[in-house]
Amino acid sequence: MLTRTSLLIQQLVDSRQVKVNLETGEVFGLRGKVLKTRIDRSGYSTVSLARNHLPVHRIIAYAAFGEVALQAGKVITHRDGNPRNNAATNLAVRSAVEQRPSRQRLRLRLGWGVSLPGGEIHAAFDSRELAEEYAAWKYGANAAVLPVR
Incomplete structure (x- = not known):
């Protein structure tokens, strides 16, 4: 099951309304320009698309790993701990249970x-x-x- 935000990310990437650079973790709009990011309260980068602020790491993860990155119960983690480093090599898809701190x-x-x-x-x-x-x-x-x- 996908959330509303996940469905929107899936539609935008699949319809090529946004393109991503997996190496740098940047999101590009229809005109080929890098979309301006905003940092949310948790320290994550977001972009404004379709009247929503969407998390960049989820957009990159969907482009890199497919639908598994958008499923309920999955979290996207940053391997180096830096929530602004959205390169695909820095992202990992884990279940929410694995993410709980021990x-x-x-x-x-x-x-x-x-x-x-x-x-x-x-x-x-x-x-x-x-x-x-x-x-x-x-x-x-x-x-x-x-x-x-």
């Missing part, structure tokens, strides 16, 4: 963890100060702040 990924990404006497990390933070503030507020003297690698 505690192990949190440990790799963030530097300070809050743990209880059992040793399990309950929260992770970029800075030690934030971790200590959270530990004092949530757990009092029972929590420990540890560096997480």
